[in-house]
Amino acid sequence: MRKTLIIALILIVCGCDSMTKSKYYNSGQTAFENREYNNAIEYYNSGLRVDNSDYLDSELRYGRAYSYFRLRQYDDAKIDLFKAINKNKNDYLSHWLLAKLYEAQNQNQFSLDNYTRAIEINPSPLILSSRGFLLIELRRYSEAIIDFDRAIELDSNTAYAYNNRALANIKLGFFDKAKQDLRLSKRYGPDNPYYFKHLAYYMISNNDIDSVCYILNQAEEFGYDNLSSAYDRGDIDSLKNIYCD
Numbered sequence: 429m430r431k432t433l434i435i436a437l438i439l440i441v442c443g444c445d446s447m448t449k450s451k452y453y454n455s456g457q458t459a460f461e462n463r464e465y466n467n468a469i470e471y472y473n474s475g476l477r478v479d480n481s482d483y484l485d486s487e488l489r490y491g492r493a494y495s496y497f498r499l500r501q502y503d504d505a506k507i508d509l510f511k512a513i514n515k516n517k518n519d520y521l522s523h524w525l526l527a528k529l530y531e532a533q534n535q536n537q538f539s540l541d542n543y544t545r546a547i548e549i550n551p552s553p554l555i556l557s558s559r560g561f562l563l564i565e566l567r568r569y570s571e572a573i574i575d576f577d578r579a580i581e582l583d584s585n586t587a588y589a590y591n592n593r594a595l596a597n598i599k600l601g602f603f604d605k606a607k608q609d610l611r612l613s614k615r616y617g618p619d620n621p622y623y624f625k626h627l628a629y630y631m632i633s634n635n636d637i638d639s640v641c642y643i644l645n646q647a648e649e650f651g652y653d654n655l656s657s658a659y660d661r662g663d664i665d666s667l668k669n670i671y672c673d
Contacts, residue, residue, distance in 0.1 A: 449478045449488075456491050465495040486512055486519065494525060502529055520549035524558065531562055553579035557589045560596070569596040587617025595626045598633050606630055621650040628667060641672040 452475030459468035472492035476485065489508040496505035506529065512522040527542035543559035560575030576593035579586055594609035610630060613623045624647035628640050644667055 449475045449484050452478065453484050453488055453491070456488070456495075460491060460495055460498075463498070465498045468492075468495045486516065490521060490525070493522070497525060497529055497532075500532075502533060505529055518549050520546040520552075520555070523549070524555050527562075528558065531565075536562065536566060551578065551582070553583040553586045553589060556582070557586065557592060560589070561592050564592065564596050564599065567599070569599045572596045573600075585616045587613045587615075587620050587623070590616065591620060591623050591626055595629060598626070598629050601633075603630070603634060619650050621647045624650065625664060628671075632667075632671075637671060641668065644668050644672065 456471035493508035523546035530539035556579040563572035579589035591613035597606035
């Protein structure tokens with residue numbers, strides 16, 4: 429009995445359960461980065477089963493939700509995100525991911541509401557750019573540019589914001605501004621596959637179509653198919669069917 433009590437005290441003092449939880453979390457993060465989403469979910473599950481403390485629970489749930497999102501298991505992802513937000517109303521990352529989830533399901537108003545809530549909590553360049561891109565999809569180009577302007581004010585090296593502001597400017601016919609934004613996008617993210625897609629749009633809009641097929645192939649070469657949504661992959665395929673005969 430005394431030996432059992434001593435072991436229990438040692439576990440409490442050294443925080444062995446928490447250390448194990450950290451190990452599961454780190455393993456989950458590694459699996460996620462390697463796009464091994466099912467494995468990541470198993471690691472996050474194991475971490476959540478370690479003890480009843482709140483230590484790392486938010487991070488584990490967020491990681492599991494993001495893994496479910498990448499697997500398009502949206503209902504499972506929502507369960508984790510709703511739990512996270514109910515526990516912490518200011519969990520801006522969960523609002524951001526929930527917005528992305530709703531966007532993937534074409535529930536655009538719910539998506540905008542969650543992007544806006546995330547921005548109210550933490551107006552980061554990533555979240556502003558994410559909402560801006562949704563506004564482009566909704567053809568609200570001037571509003572999108574406002575978000576990209578704010579993102580660039582916060583981080584002048586953010587290729588994502590320059591790249592998407594270029595697309596909004598193309599849609600509005602502001603080709604000189606788009607050209608400048610594309611130049612800056614390439615400077616800060618030379619291997620960004622989305623840069624090549626939007627460069628293709630710019631060239632098409634200016635009737636400079638001789639190199640469009642090459643540019644679209646560059647987008648795929650730099651990983652566009654891996655990084656984008658099914659909608660975006662279909663967009664690239666449609667352009668290639670037109671310009672890569």
